[in-house]
Amino acid sequence: MGGAQRNARKKRQAQGRGGGSKAVAAARRGDNDRRKVIVGVGVVVVLLAAVIGGVIIYNNQKNTTEGQNIKAIAPDSSQQAATAEFPVTRDGGVVVVGQTDAKVTLDVYEDFLCPICGEFEKTYGADIEKNVAAGSVQVRYHMLPLLNDRSDPPGYSTDSANAGLCAADAGQFPAFHQSLYNDQPEEGSRGWDDQQLAKLGADLGIKDVTFKSCVTSGKYDSLVSTNYEEVSKTPYLQQDLGNGQKGFGTPTVAVGQQVVDTSESNWLDNLVKSAS
Template structure:
């Protein structure tokens, strides 16, 4: 083989080697880019998960340290509140019509009921046409974290009724309703609300802290939840649910004009 041929062959081998190195570097570079992309995706995903956990925890504990907003009472002169066991009756004694309202302070649909119909009910109560019998129930007692808020709030509302402040207390708890599945208001917060709506009787604090009416509330709920006259079909067979309203012993269909139908 002549020198020119050897030199040509050598140059060809060098060019082939150079292309191989370049290709190898290209593959390595592509793999590196893939690794970087995967790493970034994992980091972003982890950040989203951590952020979601932080947001969920923050949302769940949103009531911690919160002062429940006191509501200004709008009852007319002559409207009285009277507790009888686990039931609170609100209205003027001469009212000819009575309804029973069954609700839970943690129930989101009960809050919607209050927002939709409170004004209509209040108008009929204030003009002496209607009395309302409130049954505050611990139906969702296991749906707060920790469990127990439904019972604590129902008990505190009865203690507030003893001081003539049931409606103000009731309205405030629905206005600032805790999230179902999250932290409810603790007893100290319920006591603070009572004080903010004007309760000065020291026995209120004792009743809230001791759960004075808890047994009455639980006994009443057990009876109510199994009462055939209060059963409704919610799509999966008959059962009891909140809110439920009755008039003359019959469950009321909660249409937009149901209040007017009851009093007319």
């Protein structure tokens, strides 16, 4: 074999080795790319599953009131006797509970969806009722739609306030009021609908045949809205919201034209003592 032939063969061998290396490298790159694609798809699937799971959990939490009944406060004999001792009347969009000659008249401004109102009722509701039954306190309840857009669907604050006025007409406001706070929907979630609110009245013993239509027709919706518009603009009810801003919020308690500081646990006893 001549020199020229040997050189040509070496050149072909070198090219063969180089081509093989390139082919192996290309194959390895292909495998890596496929692994990256597989890993990427796996990450997307996991993320998608997490999102779907989160949506399902959120929807379940948001709709906990759907298909359920509001837990009615079971009136025992002592509660019925205490309630029978004081009148419950409706004065426009306000529910008046207690004797007209009571030493102290509280104006209580609440929203049935307001979580702080719920805490207020759990903390002070029994003391207020005890003083009402004793004849020392009268309460004027203003049920307002402050958080009307904070339920899903919106409107629960108005629906429940209207139902409260209907319950007052039927003489069952105290138990209705307490039941809605004891079984309060979460802010941002589904509220109780009109049928469920009407069912609560029936469970509490309301026999008035007009009660259900009062609730489902939204009989007092406009009255509730008008009351809120007036209350929210009342100067003495404006409170410091921080950052130099003032506004109206719930719960608010007032005696006359003076907002009461309810941060002290004995605020109600102090009011009754000072009025004696």
